[in-house]
Amino acid sequence: MSFLQDVVDILLQYVVKSFDRSTKVIDFHYPNELLQEYNWELADQPQTLEEILLNCRTTLKYAIKTGHPRYFNQLSTGLDMVGLAADWLTSAANTNMFTYEIAPVFVLLEYVTLRKMREMVGWPGGCGDGIFSPGGAISNMYAMLIARFKMFPEVKEKGMAAIPRLVAFTSEHSHFSVKKGAAALGIGTDSVILIRCDERGKMIPSDLERRIVEAKQKGFVPFLVSATAGTTVYGAFDPLIAIADICKKYKIWMHVDGAWGGGLLMSRKHKWKLNGVERANSVTWNPHKMMGVPLQCSALLVREEGLMQSCNQMHASYLFQQDKHYDLSYDTGDKALQCGRHVDVFKLWLMWRAKGTTGFEAQIDKCLELAEYLYNKIKNREGYEMVFDGKPQHTNVCFWYIPPSLRGVEDSEERTSRLMKVAPVIKARMMEYGTTMVSYQPLGDKVNFFRMVISNPAATHQDIDFLIDEIERLGQDL
């Protein structure tokens, strides 16, 4: 016990430092340096508890402070104290979600929480089904699996050989997990048709309809449209109402990948961006992103009850005995793809109790306000070009920093190839100084640009100002 308390003391120090702006976000070392700096190898003989504590300190020394108010690198940032406490409790309880028998409270909390999330999606009385899965990619894969099963239940026994050639549709800005899922499920990535987006990254409904008609003419069977609520790079929201109309007309399963944007359902000010989500057949929503729940916490919500169970159940009698002494509807394991399943619900549930819906709303509204502050600050500032016009719909703000040497230079191949190198160099310098982190990427014909996202409620206007100053400091000589 004193060992556990010693580790806790180390962790509490780390947590305090994570929020301290005078602490580095990262103490960066190259992989080979880090491998050599310390002996990480596994041996036959045990180490002492003193050495174990040293291992913990060393691990944390080189870790990224993902809770740091100037860490903007991913969609999941921040460190919520109640969420952390809940995750610690989950570890101590050390159980598995498959039956009520071994996880009575957690199974009930999953039931309560998923129903509440479905209510917020807008399904009457929170009806339907769902599961917490290990991340948005798996949640999206579930949706695809269930949509296929709904249309052709024989696929479960007979495989893809017994059913017509399927096609799915998603936008060119959608998350790569849609294609990954299609590859895994034996559908094939060629059968995922990418629909064009407007300049803001939103799917163009007329292009969707055109491609559906085209696919049908070729004899393919459209079975799924995966719309995105909050794309990864632009933070765009696909027009869900128009997409729902098309799905209805052609009788296609409508999935909404709200892994990133789902959190906006908590905000009375912003939830209109997901109007139409209530018409979806399934929704992915990752509370570990915009709601700041510790990793990992991703929900798949399904409107039709019972479908997940019939799609995935294998009736393993050693696990799901049918002659147990309690109501077996709480044994949810057989609707999962996993057998053992980590308890991901408790941290969300406890944070929700601690904040209330209004608390989540306030922190989400704050992050969106910060994004707008950043946008207003740089949209006309010298040395910046926005990747797309108009104020951000989510907290994504995409921009190029144009160093002085490139300002006023006419568009040319040379300019493009120099601009391409700006963001990677600034990013590398940020990491070496350890002062802040923000992501960059190319997209389509657009060369490397910064994608700023804000999901940490600890960030302030001053942190946004700092980011801008830092980009300019590190990039002025390029």
Place this chain on the structure above:
Amino acid sequence: MSFLQDVVDILLQYVVKSFDRSTKVIDFHYPNELLQEYNWELADQPQTLEEILLNCRTTLKYAIKTGHPRYFNQLSTGLDMVGLAADWLTSAANTNMFTYEIAPVFVLLEYVTLRKMREMVGWPGGCGDGIFSPGGAISNMYAMLIARFKMFPEVKEKGMAAIPRLVAFTSEHSHFSVKKGAAALGIGTDSVILIRCDERGKMIPSDLERRIVEAKQKGFVPFLVSATAGTTVYGAFDPLIAIADICKKYKIWMHVDGAWGGGLLMSRKHKWKLNGVERANSVTWNPHKMMGVPLQCSALLVREEGLMQSCNQMHASYLFQQDKHYDLSYDTGDKALQCGRHVDVFKLWLMWRAKGTTGFEAQIDKCLELAEYLYNKIKNREGYEMVFDGKPQHTNVCFWYIPPSLRGVEDSEERTSRLMKVAPVIKARMMEYGTTMVSYQPLGDKVNFFRMVISNPAATHQDIDFLIDEIERLGQDL
């Protein structure tokens, strides 16, 4: 911070109680009771931190003490202090495994640990590849996915429609995840051929070869044999050498599902049971089972390097930028099915440092010795019938308890139907008293029997004695 310390105090009390034999394993309530006993609902308004602490206490009050030395219900039991500390550190670090950029230490530790595990499997120099995945079912699904891709790489783009009809083979005692994976991957459960087992639950190699030949004659393409090292119910080890010979002869991917039995590789005394595993193409091994690592920790190991990457990569440029300033071979995310991936390695790594390989060996040997103690104690005892003869190969001990009223009664339909009800009633009583928990299930034509497993190194001979006494106390009137 004082809130976090308050939660830690509650958790430390819980941990101490978990190991106290005078504490109940479970304070059982039926689902509806538990739902009504307390208000679990999510509201608009926040609760106070006092109330949050109460939520934590209430959750733990009704939780199963999975670390209790008399909790024998699952393959994953026990609560290791270093493992728990490591999981707490993981929560505080709150990051994702996809890139070195955001998880430098954890990515390196995964590299070190998987290589060590491959060494123990027997692949020269620990060569090959691997990943920690969310549970054994997903690890097995990965193996199937990769085996299919290895034989028909075009399946990734073209789907199952472009390739011949595949068949996989596994024993009738294997884990249901093999069928679940086949359903998900579009192969279909009918294409999983179940091979007969001997009376100890081991796959019969001659039956495997016969069914392979038969499938080929029908024009199907055998692509995977999933052998089991440690079956769920009997704890049987399939004869891996004979199976490897057959896989070699017919050029079929050999997977070993060692989710449960893989831990025995740590024991010089018991690892012979996995002889032949070094000839496998892939191996599932769940340290969260026999090695007592907190949930969840499952590894898939693959002998051929690079295959996972080519099978799963989607080249998402926003995540896996190719112009970063460090060695990109450490960005492992694109070989996963998941996008975000929880850090599951640290608890295993830290426990390994604290125990050394010899420490894991000692705890595994102890659990197997306890199983043999139980077997010796009941094999000739009045009121017990063993489900199969011979001493246990793993810690699974399968038996019927025959209450006095059924002793000496001739085998008949009535006896069978009464015997079927014995284990469920005793189990229900165990849970109501809260004194111990052990699993039961039917299997094939065998009615409900107890399956005892021991994976908690805190268990002792006295706990085994207690279990026997408790079964007799609770079952004598049946």
